[in-house]
Amino acid sequence: MAHTAIPTARRWLSLDGWAVLLSLALTALIWADLVPPVRW
Amino acid sequence: MADIALPRPQRIDFPRRALELVPGIALLAAIGYAGKLIEQSIAAYSKAHALHLPNIEYVLWAIVIGLVIANTVGVPRLFKPGVATYEFWLKAGIVFLGVRFLIGDVLRLGGVSLVLVAVELSVSIALMTVLGRLFRLKPKLISLLAIGSSICGVSAIIAAKGAIEADDEDASYAIAAILALGAIALFFFPLIGHALGMSDHAFGLWAGLGVDNTAEATATGALYSDTAAKYAVLAKTTRNATIGFVVLGYAIYWASRGSAQQIDNKAQFLWQKFPKFILGFLFLSLVASLGVFTKEQTASLANLSRWAFLLTFAGVGLMTDFREMRKQGVRPFIVGAVGEMAIAALTLGLVMAADAVFTI
Numbered sequence: 001m002a003h004t005a006i007p008t009a010r011r012w013l014s015l016d017g018w019a020v021l022l023s024l025a026l027t028a029l030i031w032a033d034l035v036p037p038v039r040w
Numbered sequence: 041m042a043d044i045a046l047p048r049p050q051r052i053d054f055p056r057r058a059l060e061l062v063p064g065i066a067l068l069a070a071i072g073y074a075g076k077l078i079e080q081s082i083a084a085y086s087k088a089h090a091l092h093l094p095n096i097e098y099v100l101w102a103i104v105i106g107l108v109i110a111n112t113v114g115v116p117r118l119f120k121p122g123v124a125t126y127e128f129w130l131k132a133g134i135v136f137l138g139v140r141f142l143i144g145d146v147l148r149l150g151g152v153s154l155v156l157v158a159v160e161l162s163v164s165i166a167l168m169t170v171l172g173r174l175f176r177l178k179p180k181l182i183s184l185l186a187i188g189s190s191i192c193g194v195s196a197i198i199a200a201k202g203a204i205e206a207d208d209e210d211a212s213y214a215i216a217a218i219l220a221l222g223a224i225a226l227f228f229f230p231l232i233g234h235a236l237g238m239s240d241h242a243f244g245l246w247a248g249l250g251v252d253n254t255a256e257a258t259a260t261g262a263l264y265s266d267t268a269a270k271y272a273v274l275a276k277t278t279r280n281a282t283i284g285f286v287v288l289g290y291a292i293y294w295a296s297r298g299s300a301q302q303i304d305n306k307a308q309f310l311w312q313k314f315p316k317f318i319l320g321f322l323f324l325s326l327v328a329s330l331g332v333f334t335k336e337q338t339a340s341l342a343n344l345s346r347w348a349f350l351l352t353f354a355g356v357g358l359m360t361d362f363r364e365m366r367k368q369g370v371r372p373f374i375v376g377a378v379g380e381m382a383i384a385a386l387t388l389g390l391v392m393a394a395d396a397v398f399t400i
Contacts, residue, residue, distance in 0.1 A: 016131060016315060016316040016317050017316055018128070019128050019129075019131035019132045019135065019317050019320070020131070020135055020316060020317055020319065020320035022132055023132045023135035023136055023320055023324070023344075024135070024320065024323075024324075026136075026344060027136070027139075027324060027341060030333075030337050030340050030341060030344075031332065031333060031337060033337075035340075037336055037339070037340050038339075038340040038341075038343040038344050038347070039343060040343040040346050040347070
């Protein structure tokens with residue numbers, strides 16, 4: 001399992017920027033009140 | 041030919057690769073949500089029957105369900121690509137968590153954490169190196185275990201693997217050991233924290249400093265309290281920020297011994313290894329501190345962070361396979377376990393001392 005984890009994790013680590021972009025895009029939508037309130 | 045061909049397959053592959061992720065992400069969501077439902081059902085049952093059942097957080101249920109699947113039937117191949125996205129949700133969750141911190145608090149607590157991180161790093165690297173030599177582990181496996189236990193588990197090991205040109209086998213083992221030890225720590229830390237009557241702030245800092253992988257550190261904090269999870273993330277993120285420096289140090293060491301390549305541009309190396317999601321976290325903290333969001337918007341963003349962490353916690357269990365330990369024998373695991381216990385005790389002492397001095 002860990003053997004496949006290395007290449008997969010390496011690929012996803014390079015997606016740090018995507019995680020930030022996704023978060024900021026959703027934040028902008030919430031700030032603009034374009035999505036309903038998120039409940040927990 | 042190669043210049044033209046390289047970017048294209050990625051674009052063509054993108055919808056297919058995105059589809060490959062769906063089953064695993066759905067599994068993360070199903071396990072995380074099942075954990076939440078179990079917690080709510082037990083709470084409702086104990087309330088309806090006036091019982092005093094212990095409140096076991098959804099975090100623990102999600103991790104335990106994942107652990108049972110991973111260590112019995114195993115994660116089916118179809119789900120693996122999506123399950124591996126758990127780190128992605130963790131990072132998105134940390135960015136969202138930025139809205140729950142005032143930037144002044146981040147800087148103040150980050151400063152305190154940085155002092156503690158410096159001590160923790162030096163001692164854990166020294167300790168792992170001594171223990172590894174004592175148990176006659178391979179030198180590069182020692183480096184990987186030292187990096188994994190001193191900074192941030194999987195990310196650090198992967199960053200270091202390329203830089204010090206370590207074997208796949210050593211890196212796989214170090215990752216498996218760090219994940220297994222992290223999973224064990226998250227069961228014990230909250231018990232010790234409650235026994236010592238630690239405050240949410242102090243416990244969060246301890247979890248952030250003492251538990252290796254960011255996902256497990258966050259889960260350990262969340263098992264204690266919501267506030268503890270916040271502080272665990274802050275301390276762990278400070279630790280993650282040092283990743284480039286430590287990996288660079290090891291890369292220079294191995295290059296000087298002729299078994300890794302020289303690094304010419306050190307500034308570029310440090311930037312490459314720097315976890316960029318920290319910048320997103322700081323940005324949202326700054327924006328929230330300026331009063332840009334309403335109370336409802338802040339609540340929505342904080343809840344998004346919780347949902348992202350829910351997927352992460354399910355992934356923690358699914359990615360931890362204790363059977364991996366058998367492949368390299370018991371010695372590296374003993375080194376890891378003894379080292380981790382010593383680091384946990386050291387960081388506990390550090391946090392208690394800091395609590396008394398700085399009133400964290």
